[in-house]
Amino acid sequence: MKPCVIDYLQSVKSQISEITVDQLKQTDLTNAVLLDVREPQEHQQGIIPKATPLPRGVLEFKVFDLPQLKDLSQEEAQQIPVYIYCASGGRSACAALALQQLGFSNVASIAGGFKQWQNSNGEISSC
Numbered sequence: 001m002k003p004c005v006i007d008y009l010q011s012v013k014s015q016i017s018e019i020t021v022d023q024l025k026q027t028d029l030t031n032a033v034l035l036d037v038r039e040p041q042e043h044q045q046g047i048i049p050k051a052t053p054l055p056r057g058v059l060e061f062k063v064f065d066l067p068q069l070k071d072l073s074q075e076e077a078q079q080i081p082v083y084i085y086c087a088s089g090g091r092s093a094c095a096a097l098a099l100q101q102l103g104f105s106n107v108a109s110i111a112g113g114f115k116q117w118q119n120s121n122g123e124i125s126s127c
Contacts, residue, residue, distance in 0.1 A: 012097050017109070021122060027083065033052065034052065035084045044127070046127065047127050051125075060098055068080065074103070079105060082107045083108050083110060084108070089110065
């Protein structure tokens, strides 16, 4: 990765919250949204159980259309905890910052993403 991209990601990550895979495994997702922002072809590798696929490229445009959020007011939706992962943590960090900029107040990126989930022997569901 080029130094400018590394600097960019460090800047993004300094503005968001990140949690570990172990923290995610201990999180009650009952009233939360778990987003997989990888591309559709990546979902063929499987997804984390309870995750909703929403590619990074359309996140800002479709987040309020998610089944978990569509019947809520904008203000209610922005209060729901949102956990985001991608393959390794870069796109999810950018997605977390984008949601914060849209007014979401309880957003976290999953450090290490799906790769870290796999490495920790996390359960995987088919999409």
